[in-house]
Amino acid sequence: MEEEEEEGRQVWSWGAGTEGQLATGNLQDELFPSNVSHYFSLPISHIACGGAHAIALTRDGKVMTWGRGKSGQLGHGNWENSAHPKHVKFLENFVICNAAAGWNHSGFVSDTGLLFTCGDGSFGQLGHGDYNSQCFPVEVKFFGSRHVLKISCGMRHSLVLLKDYARAPATNSYSAVDGHLYTWGRGFNRAKHNQVPQLLSTSLKFSQVSLGWNHALLLTDLGEVFMLGGNHHGKLSGSESAPMEQGRPLNCATCDKTHEANTVPSMQRVAALEGINVVQVATGSEHSAIVSESGVVMTWGWGEHGQLGLGNTCDQTIPQVVHLDRGQLRCRKVEVYCGSGFTFVSNTALNANTSDLSLPS
Missing domain, CATH: 2.130.10.30 (Regulator of chromosome condensation 1/beta-lactamase-inhibitor protein II)
Structure with a gap:
């Protein structure tokens, strides 16, 4: 059953795409949903969409990013855009369980409660105690030994949820x-x-x-x-x-x-x-x-x-x-993610004879 679910996961994107944020490889807007499942090398569990970039978490805790990268928000160690999802090599030794995309910055949380951020830091949104930008994920040392559960990235600020449910201030x-x-x-x-x-x-x-x-x-x-x-x-x-x-x-x-x-x-x-x-x-x-x-x-x-x-x-x-072209598959779970001017949808689908959930055409 698990293999069927992973094989059946599909991903669609549409909307603004001139900076590669749709993961289609084409630098243009798309008015209809495009199936981009084949651009992801591993089954994904979550997508986060920002101003013009996106983040995908795989089921085994790896990270892929794509889209606008001119502020370093993709975490690839450069300041370049990417029209296809690429693995974030700087996080390969960690299991990432949560991620968020802001306007031009990104945040990543490991299963051990560590927080990493990259991208535009000109408003202090990276949490490193300065206003510098970073092109690869850097650990936020401020929280010390406290366990970070989740991060949320806004246009120019960030917010985290700690394991003891204390909240960092937002504006x-x-x-x-x-x-x-x-x-x-x-x-x-x-x-x-x-x-x-x-x-x-x-x-x-x-x-x-x-x-x-x-x-x-x-x-x-x-x-x-x-x-x-x-x-x-x-x-x-x-x-x-x-x-x-x-x-x-x-x-x-x-x-x-x-x-x-x-x-x-x-x-x-x-x-x-x-x-x-x-x-x-x-x-x-x-x-x-x-x-x-x-x-x-x-x-x-x-x-x-x-x-x-x-x-x-x-x-x-x-x-x-x-209207999404789901082929002959029926969906078990559908999730939608919105960026500034673009949208992603993913689902976990099973063969029709293994699910009793039907969808309108």
Whole structure:
């Protein structure tokens, strides 16, 4: 069974591709999904997409990167782009279990809790105590013997989750804790900026949060999708406003005072997804994607580079189905990953007679 799963894993990409970020070998945008499975030498378990580069983790903890590398973010020891996935040789002696791609930097976490970063460091986002860029992964010594579990890379900052669940500070973030959502940083839709985390007061419980430039997608524990912001390319038509109370302030860890609540952006339910049980949400800079329980991928928002996978460059205000050529295989698990203006999808597929999960054509 394991061999069938690995052989059946497929990978598609589409959208902006002029810097090699689609792993097709062609430096051009792709309006339809392209199957790029054959460019990966080993079965992959996870993909992280950044500004114009991407990272893939293999099932045995190896790392491949491709796309824009002019800031050193690919970790290959040079400042060059790569149109095909290449192994990161500097990490071959480690088992990498988590990775993230920012605008021009990358982060890698080993199974022993070590953190490595490379790429643009001009804003201190690499965590090495300076503003230097690195073209190969360098261990972040700041955490000492503490065990890093995960890293998340933003446009010019990074955030890590430690094994003892302490969190490094970030400047513009959304976080779901025990089903509750906290927001801080720059406000959407003219909402005030929050210097202190604010609890989004709602009876809904959230299981996933994904943050774009001007919007955030929220997935509830019931499989419903809501959106914060989105008055740019990600604006929805036919959306429903959800009632919310004012954001509740938290005690400030810096001055030990309680701050007044700031105005929070309105939250909208994605009405077009009513009746669809969603299991994953993802956001690019200004486009969105979801995966349904039955493995269907849907996209909407900014479409200038074909990142919606619909065969055109139009923006979409209603989620649209992306048609993937799965051949004769049926899918067990589908995952979608969004970069700034491009999208990847991977799945683990089994022969039709070994799975009872069917997908629409």
